[in-house]
Amino acid sequence: MRLPGIGPKSASRLAYYLLRAPEAVSLELAQALQELKASTRLCSVCFNITETDPCPICSDPSRDQSVVCVVEEPLDVAAIERAKAYRGVYHVLHGVLSPINGVGPDDLKINELVARIRRAQQTSTPIREVILATNPTVEGEMTAAFLQRKLSGLSVTLTRLARGLPVGGDLEYADEITLSRALEGRQPF
Amino acid sequence: MPRLRLFSTPAIVLRRVDHGEADRLLTLLTPTRGLVRAIAKGARRITSRKAGHIELFARAHVLLAQGRNFDVLTQAELIEPHQRLREDVLRGSLAHYFCELVEQFAPEYADSSALFDLLAEGLLWLCDVADPLLTARAFEMRLLTLEGYRPELFRCVQTGEPLPETVPAAFSPQLGGVLSRKAAEHCRDARPISAAALSLLRVLQTQQPEVWQQLRPEAALHDELERITQAYWHHILERRLRSQAMVHQVAQG
Numbered sequence: 134m135r136l137p138g139i140g141p142k143s144a145s146r147l148a149y150y151l152l153r154a155p156e157a158v159s160l161e162l163a164q165a166l167q168e169l170k171a172s173t174r175l176c177s178v179c180f181n182i183t184e185t186d187p188c189p190i191c192s193d194p195s196r197d198q199s200v201v202c203v204v205e206e207p208l209d210v211a212a213i214e215r216a217k218a219y220r221g222v223y224h225v226l227h228g229v230l231s232p233i234n235g236v237g238p239d240d241l242k243i244n245e246l247v248a249r250i251r252r253a254q255q256t257s258t259p260i261r262e263v264i265l266a267t268n269p270t271v272e273g274e275m276t277a278a279f280l281q282r283k284l285s286g287l288s289v290t291l292t293r294l295a296r297g298l299p300v301g302g303d304l305e306y307a308d309e310i311t312l313s314r315a316l317e318g319r320q321p322f
Numbered sequence: 323m324p325r326l327r328l329f330s331t332p333a334i335v336l337r338r339v340d341h342g343e344a345d346r347l348l349t350l351l352t353p354t355r356g357l358v359r360a361i362a363k364g365a366r367r368i369t370s371r372k373a374g375h376i377e378l379f380a381r382a383h384v385l386l387a388q389g390r391n392f393d394v395l396t397q398a399e400l401i402e403p404h405q406r407l408r409e410d411v412l413r414g415s416l417a418h419y420f421c422e423l424v425e426q427f428a429p430e431y432a433d434s435s436a437l438f439d440l441l442a443e444g445l446l447w448l449c450d451v452a453d454p455l456l457t458a459r460a461f462e463m464r465l466l467t468l469e470g471y472r473p474e475l476f477r478c479v480q481t482g483e484p485l486p487e488t489v490p491a492a493f494s495p496q497l498g499g500v501l502s503r504k505a506a507e508h509c510r511d512a513r514p515i516s517a518a519a520l521s522l523l524r525v526l527q528t529q530q531p532e533v534w535q536q537l538r539p540e541a542a543l544h545d546e547l548e549r550i551t552q553a554y555w556h557h558i559l560e561r562r563l564r565s566q567a568m569v570h571q572v573a574q575g
Contacts, residue, residue: 138342230411232418232565233337271378274408275415279572282411299368308374308400 178249180225180242182207190214190222197221198253202264203246203280205229205273209266221264224249229272230279241276243283250287262290269296269314331355332401333384334441335376336421340366348376348395349425350384353435357428360386360393375400379407379417379445402442406449412572413454418565420444420461426559427469440464451535455544455573456526460534462551463526471558474499475524481505487517493550495557513553519546544573 139147151159175181176188183189190196190210200221204210210223226241238244246263253260265280267273281291297315298307307315336357337349346365350358365373375382375398385397407417424441428434444461451457466472478485479499485491492506493499493515500520506512522543525534539547548570556562 137340230415230568232415232568233422235564235567237568237571271408271414275411278409278414279411301369303371306371308403310377310400310403310405311374 179223180227180245181210181223195220198258199261200264201246201249201260201262202266204266205268205276213266221262224263226267226276229267229270229276231272238279238283243280246280247283247287250284250289254287260289262292265291265293269294328385328387328396329355330383330385331358332381332438333358334381334421334438334445335378336425338376338378344370346376347392351424351428351434351438351441353438354433356432356434356437357425357430358386358393360384360395361389362395362398365395372398377403377408379404379421381442381445402446404445404449407445410454412569413448415565415569415572416454416458417445417448419458419563419569420448422563422565423462423465423555427465436468440468447531447535451531453535453538455548456534456537456539458569459523459547459551460526460531462555463523466554467527471498471554472527473523473554475520475527476500478502478505480509487521491515491517491520493554495554498554511553511557513550515550516543516546518543519550522547523550548573 151162172184173182174184174186176183176186176191178187178191181188181190185192197220201224202213202219202221203224203226204213205226205228207225210225213219213223224242224246226243226246228236228241230236230238230241250260250263263280263284265277267276277293284291295318296311297318298304298311304312331352331354333350333352335348336351339347341347341361344364344366346362348360348362350360352358362372362376364370365376367373372395376384376395380400381402381404383399383401384395386393387396404417407414420441424437428437440461444457444464447457447461448454473493476485477483477499478501479494479497480501483502485500485502490503491500491514492503492509492512494501494506494509494512496511497509500515501509501512503514522537522539525537552562552566
C-alpha cells in the first residue's frame with residue numbers, strides 16, 4: 134500500500150478509470166502531483182505547508198502575532214481556519230509523541246517552537262499565549278504535557294482547548310473522561 | 323480456538339492507527355483470544371460513540387464481529403481509562419513501553435489471560451505508584467517470570483552456589499542471571515552489578531507490590547537497573563524496543 138486509505142481494490146479502480154479516461158485527465162493529474170512537491174514548502178515560521186515563505190497567515194499584519202496555536206498537522210490549521218473564530222497565528226508540530234511508533238520529541242517541531250518563542254521575546258511583539266491544540270487523544274495529551282514541561286521556563290501563558298461534549302453528540306454514549314471534562318468546564322448559562 | 327461470528331470480551335488497547343477516511347485500526351489484548359486486530363469504523367469522527375471508549379491503554383468491554391481481514395468493533399464500554407497516563411509524560415511513555423513489551427509475547431487468537439491480567443495490573447500501578455520507573459522494573463520482573471525468562475538472582479548461574487549480597491557480583495544476559503565476579507572473569511557479556519541493585523531486583527522479583535511500592539531508589543540506582551534490564555531484554559528480543567528511547571529521554575529530564 135503506497136497511499137494511505139487506498140487498498141488494492143481501490144487502487145485497481147483508480148487505475149482502470151485513468152486507463153479509460155481521456156489522456157488529458159492523466160496528464161493533468163501527473164502535472165498536479167509534480168507541482169504539489171515542486172511548488173510547496175514548509176513555512177519557516179510556523180511550519181505549515183505553503184507556497185510562499187512566510188505563509189499568508191504568518192505574514193498577515195491583521196493576525197495577532199502574540200498568540201500561537203500549536204497543532205499536530207497542517208490539516209488542523211485548515212480546520213481551525215474554517216471555524217473563522219481565531220485571529221492568532223499557528224505552529225505545526227507535524228505529528229505527536231508516539232513512543233511505540235518511535236516518534237520522539239526530536240522528530241517534531243518542538244525545539245523550533247521553543248526557539249520561536251525565545252526569538253519573539255527579544256522583539257517588540259513577544260508571544261504572550263500558547264494554545265495547546267493537540268487532539269484530546271492519549272498521544273495528543275502526552276504531547277501537550279511534554280510541551281508544558283518544555284515551555285514552563287518561558288514567560289508565556291499556556292492554555293489548552295476546552296474538552297467536552299461535541300455538538301450533535303449524545304450524553305448517553307459519552308465516556309467517563311469526556312463527561313468529567315464537560316462537567317469541569319461548565320459555563321454560566 | 324474456533325472463531326465465532328460475534329463475541330464479547332474485555333480488552334486493552336495496545337496500539338491504534340488511523341485507517342481510511344475516519345476509521346481506526348486497533349490492536350487489542352484480550353484474555354481468551356490474545357492479540358486481536360479490529361477495525362473501529364467512524365472512530366475518528368468527533369461524534370463517534372465509540373471513540374472515547376477505545377483510547378490507547380484503555381481497558382474496555384468490547385463486542386467484536388468476525389471480519390474477512392480484521393474483526394469489526396461494533397460496541398465498546400470503558401472500564402478503566404487510566405487517566406493519569408494521559409497527563410504525565412513519563413508514565414505515558416512507560417505505558418507505551420509496557421504495551422510494546424507485551425505485544426512481543428502475546429499470541430494471536432489464543433489464551434493469554436495471565437498476560438492480560440499482568441498488563442491490566444501494570445497499567446494501574448503506573449497510575450497509582452509514586453515511582454513509575456520502579457514500577458517498570460517490577461513489571462519487567464513479572465513479565466520475565468511469566469514468559470519463562472525469570473533471571474536467577476540468588477545463585478551463581480555458573481557454579482550454582484548461593485550468592486550473598488556481600489559478594490561482588492555480575493549479571494550475564496546470556497546466562498540469564500547473576501554470577502560471582504570471579505566466575506564472571508570468563509563470561510564475555512557479564513557486567514558488574516552493585517549490591518544495592520541486586521538487592522532491589524531480588525525484592526522486585528519476590529515481594530508483593532505493597533513491599534516494593536514503599537521503596538524510593540536514587541537516580542543512580544535507577545540508571546543501573548535500567549542498564550541491566552535493557553541488556554537482558556536486548557538479549558531476549560534481539561532488538562531494542564522503540565519506546566525505550568523515549569522513556570530514557572523523558573526519565574533523564
